[in-house]
Amino acid sequence: MILRYLIEKEFKQLIRNSFLPRLILIFPCMIMLVMPWAATLEIEDLRIAIIDNDHTPSSLRLTHRIESSPYFKLVALPDTYHKAVECIERNQADMLLEIPKGFEKEQVNGRPASALVAINAVNGTKGGLGNTYLQQILNPQSTSVTSIRYRFNLHLDYKTFMVPALMTMLLVMLCGFLPALNVVGEKEAGTIEQINVTPVSRFTFTLSKLLPYWLIGFIVLNLCMLLAWAVYGLTPVGSIFTIYLATLIFVLVMSGLGLVISNYSSTMQQAMFVMWFCMLIFILMSGLFTPISSMPDWAQYITYINPLRYFMEMMRMVYLKGSGIGDIVQQLCVLSCFATILYGWAIHSYRKQQ
Template identity: 55%
Template sequence: MIKYLIEKEFKQLFRNPFIPKLILLFPCMIMILMPWAASLEIKNIRLDIVDGDHSALSRRLVEKVMASTYFHVKACPDTYDEGLRHVEEGMADIVLEIPRDFEKDWMTGRSPRLLIAANAVNGTKGGMGSSYLSSIVSDYARDLAEGGERSASSVVRLPQVEVQTLNLFNPRLNYKLFMVPALMVMLLTLICGALPALNVVGEKEAGTIEQINVTPVGKFTFIIAKLIPYWLIGLLVLSICFLLAWALYGVLPVGHFLTIYFFSIIFLLLISGFGLVVSNYSSTLQQAMFVMFFFILILVLMSGLFTPIHSMPRWAQTITYINPLRYFVEVMRTVYLRGGGILDLLPQLGALVLFAVGFNLWAVVSYRKNS
């Protein structure tokens, strides 16, 4: 019996000329565009430099800033007020002011002061841009000190503390290594969560589900027949994502692919079961679409996909414990970046199994079969 039900689901799916194309094109577009668009790396920051000193040292500082790939120098206004006006008009993001007597203060042993004024409407861009610029200025000051630019009458140089930074798991700080595994989770959620819900509700509107309701097919068999096709589709989409991540970005998991597939099987059953729960309580396609959009938006934003969970308020962190996407995002990033195995992910495994069993039992119980 279940064989024919699964066959019916595949025929019904491929009868629609749009859905199969969407299943193939959607992961391609997400994997090609999103790693470039959904990036928290800050580059091409528009910078105005106000050089009030016009000395050799100030010119070298300007050249060092202009050599950075993070900044794009838009103008060199004569006054700070002019640079500030450029920020207010949206022509610049940061103003760096080099005061008069910059070189004189340095040569006489005094500490010259620079002013960095950042547009903080976009807090991330303003904060990161100021941090990048401060780092460049600090490197420049250290180069001057090591080069003996100070006069012989300057204070005795104190020993410097050398700091060596070792970036674990992502040595080059490549943001795509952080985003690509999480985007795979979002793809599986959108495709294997929304499609089962819309499929069942579509049958309700068309009246074809009544033909199933009057047969001896049990509720458990009906739900399993709905889950298996989307489980297979999810594994296909995941394999396409693996191929695109390797071909486009050279991103391969440090861990084993089998670990990812193992957790993916559980997650696909979980998210498809959630979609079926939504379909059981929805009467129209519009209702199902809005309910799925509501939940998926919240689940994605609270999963740590774009922002770290530990950066959220305490109450928001508590809410994420009932978000199944949180655990699968942790699994994907752990396997991809740190090479973790199943034994390292036992808490996430337990949570995903619990959610999968809960949602699918809920889907079976809430399905109203009129015999």
């Protein structure tokens, strides 16, 4: 009965705050509508300058193939290599291709024809991908020797890869930040003293703080899945109940961490900075933007204590590959351990001042 009244109090405080209900609804919409288009590693419209020293049908066809590619934008046809380099130095082009004289003759004679490629590699990712795209066009055997079939992301759309990950990021931010500000907010307002003089146990008090964020987490998750279907045509390949189970445990992990931070913080500003630090580490070390396998060995070891890593893996496996509970049981067990530790820590760290 006491737990019921405490939960009712939490929801009344949430509704009376005119900002938080709007944040819970508007923030996921903005992230889901903007971030998949902005947070992408796809490189398109690479500006290229082509120096054609051969002036033959073969070199002309090569120029047309590059120009018709969605990855390249032909910006100049300079006469000399020096003029093409100036285009790169003036930031008018990202790369150049020099077709040497005798290019067609080498091909007719059955010998490999060479060409010079120079790339602005200030942005290493952009330069590397640009070189890969161009090599696929320059190599006439690339499409006749190998048959490639893409699974789980048929059209290589980076948004398909990012949308499930952004759902996890939203749960971290909302279900982590809001509990982190909850208890310390009551400390600053003085209302925590009224709870301290009641016979409410630490377990009941902590549980009443966590349950509302379970509900908020599921509201955010369902809103994100609705937007993913309506805007991007992306629906879970696996069972939605598997996603709910993983979310149930993960929200407990993040809200438990938020309450631990709130219990140890004296001001809302202190809680915000500590939670922001944790959130940055979680997001950057989770594989959200860069694969964990590409990180140094010492960084990969750190990711094992990052709960977001496991939830990110589960979301992508279930959402894109159709994995079941048996495929993600290891991640579920690890998250359950995190949830147990953090919930117990949140109970222990809450000190009632009689």
